[in-house]
Amino acid sequence: xxxxxxxxxxxxxxxxxxxxxxxxxxxxxxxxxxxxxxxxxxxxxxxxxxxxxxxxxxxxxxxxxxxxxxxxxxxxxxx
Numbered sequence: 721x722x723x724x725x726x727x728x729x730x731x732x733x734x735x736x737x738x739x740x741x742x743x744x745x746x747x748x749x750x751x752x753x754x755x756x757x758x759x760x761x762x763x764x765x766x767x768x769x770x771x772x773x774x775x776x777x778x779x780x781x782x783x784x785x786x787x788x789x790x791x792x793x794x795x796x797x798x799x
Contacts, residue, residue: 747771755792
């Protein structure tokens with residue numbers, strides 16, 4: 721992770737990791753990087769939105785706060 725001048729964070733995925741939308745598992749594989757980024761706003765592909773929905777269902781079923789599980793924050797970001 722790289723700290724940006726205004727306190728933001730840039731999270732880069734490992735070299736060779738498939739981009740979201742290019743492989744079936746790519747959206748799920750990207751989720752740990754979304755949590756690490758702790759976003760306040762983001763643009764998401766339809767595949768990533770579907771993964772957010774599935775992950776939210778799993779988190780809620782286990783009693784885990786959804787924003788924390790998906791985004792690493794107390795509140796959901798602007799998507």
